[in-house]
Amino acid sequence: MVEFRFDIKPLFPQPIIKVASNLLPHTFRGDRRQCLDATSKMSEIIDRLGQLSAISQGLNKPVTTAQRLRMSENQTIYLLADTEAGHNGAVIGLLKVGTKDLYLFDEKGQTRKMEQSPSILDFYVHESRQRAGLGKRLFETMLNEEHWTPVKCSVDRPSEKLLGFLRKHYGLVRTIPQANNFVLYEGFFGDEASQNGSRNGHAASPERTKNGLHITDRGNEIADIAEQLQMQHLQAVENHIEYELEQEQEPEPEPEPEPEPEEVITPPTPPPKSKTPTPPKVRSPEAAESIIGDNRRAPAFQLSKQHTGMKNRSFGVGMAVMPTGKMEFNQEEREDFGVVKINRPLGNEITSPVQDNTDAMSTVSSTGGLTDQGYNDLKFYHNKLW
Ligand SMILES: CC(=O)SCCNC(=O)CCNC(=O)[C@H](O)C(C)(C)COP(=O)(O)OP(=O)(O)OC[C@H]1O[C@@H](n2cnc3c(N)ncnc32)[C@H](O)[C@@H]1OP(=O)(O)O
Structure with missing residues (x-):
C-alpha cells in the first residue's frame, strides 16, 4: 500500500x-x-x-x-x-x-x-x-x-x-x-x-x-487534421447562428426561379439545414467573422455578449433613459427629480402632422397630472448616473 x-x-x-x-x-x-x-x-x-x-x-x-x-x-x-x-x-x-x-x-x-x-x-x-x-x-x-x-x-x-x-x-x-x-x-x-x-x-x-x-490513407494527413478541427469549430459557430436565425425568422415561401436574381446582401451562406453532422465546406475564420462583423445587413438576430465577448451590452436601456425631444428633466427644484412628459394624450391618435408638432411647445407645469394643454405628465425619480 x-x-x-x-x-x-x-x-x-x-x-x-x-x-x-x-x-x-x-x-x-x-x-x-x-x-x-x-x-x-x-x-x-x-x-x-x-x-x-x-x-x-x-x-x-x-x-x-x-x-x-x-x-x-x-x-x-x-x-x-x-x-x-x-x-x-x-x-x-x-x-x-x-x-x-x-x-x-x-x-x-x-x-x-x-x-x-x-x-x-x-x-x-x-x-x-x-x-x-x-x-x-x-x-x-x-x-x-x-x-x-x-x-x-x-x-x-x-x-x-x-x-x-x-x-x-x-x-x-x-x-x-x-x-x-x-x-x-x-x-x-x-x-x-x-x-x-x-x-x-x-x-x-x-x-x-x-x-x-x-x-x-491519404498523403496530407496533417493538413487534414487541421482542416477538420477548423471545420468542427466553424460548424459549431454556424449551427449556433443558424439556430438564432431560425428563432427569429418566419419560414419564407419558396422563391420563384428568376432568370437574374437580385443581389441580396445576406450573411455568408449558412450550412445546409441538416441534422447530420456533415463537415461543412471549408471556410476561413474571416468568413465566419463577417457574419458578426460590420459588413452585414442589420441582423435578424441580436448579438449578445455570448456572441461578441463584450461585457453587459444592453439594448434599449439608453433609449429609455436618455433625454429626447419628448423627455425633459426639471432639475432646478430637486436634483434627482425628473419629469417626463408624454405630450400626446394617451389613446389619442395623431390626426395631423401639425398636432404632433405641438409636442415641442409643451411646458412642464402641470395640474392634477395634466399639463396646461391637458396632456399627461409622468413624474419619476431617476438615478443621477443616467
Ligand atoms: C502498458 C503497461 O502499463 S505495461 C505494465 C503493466 N504493469 C505491470 O506489469 C506492473 C505489475 N503488475 C501489476 O501492477 C498488476 O499485476 C496489473 C496492473 C498488471 C494487473 O492488476 P491486478 O489487480 O493484479 O489485476 P486483476 O486482479 O484484475 O487480474 C488478475 C490477472 O492479471 C494477471 N496477473 C496479475 N498479477 C500477475 C502476476 N504476478 N503474474 C502473472 N499474471 C498476473 C493474471 O492474468 C491475473 O489472473 P490470475 O490471477 O487468474 O492469473
Missing part, C-alpha cells in the same frame, strides 16, 4: 478518480489556495505511483510523472485508493491512458496511420493488492469513461502480467506484429473501412469509429 504524509481522503471522495493535465481530481471543487494544495498533493501521489510502477516493470525511469502529465493534453490518469487503509488512506493503483497517432501494420502487413488511437500507457496495482480484481476494476472504469473497448486499445510495451491480465479478462490473445513497442490484438482494425478498404464506395473518405479512431 502506498501511504502519504497527508490525508488522501479529501482528494478521493470516491475510490477511483481521474486526473488530467491540470493535476486535479476530476471531482475537485475549491478555491485557489485549495487548488494549489491539491495539485501539489496529486503531484506527489502520481510521482510515487509512477516510480513504483517503473520499479515493478524493471524500467530505468518512470513512464508516469506529474510533470509529464501536466505537459500532455490528451492523457488521463486513473487512480484507485483505499481511503480506509492505514491512518491517511492509501493509493493502490494507477492506470495511465491517452491517445496517440501511430503508424501501424494491419493484419495484411499494410502500413496504416491511426490517429488518436486509444493507448494503454502505464498500469500498476500495488504488489500487496495484485490478483484481487482491483486492476480489472480500474480498467473497467477507464473503459466506461473513455468509451473504449479493449480490442481497440494499443498497449505500450506490455509486461507479462499485463498480457496475462488482458488474456484473462478480455480474451485477448492473438496479436498483430508491429515494428514499434505497441502491441495490438486482432480486431484492432476491425472496422469496415480497414477490412474492405472502402465503405459505401468512398475509399478515401476518413472514418471516425466508435473508439475515436480516425483512419486515413
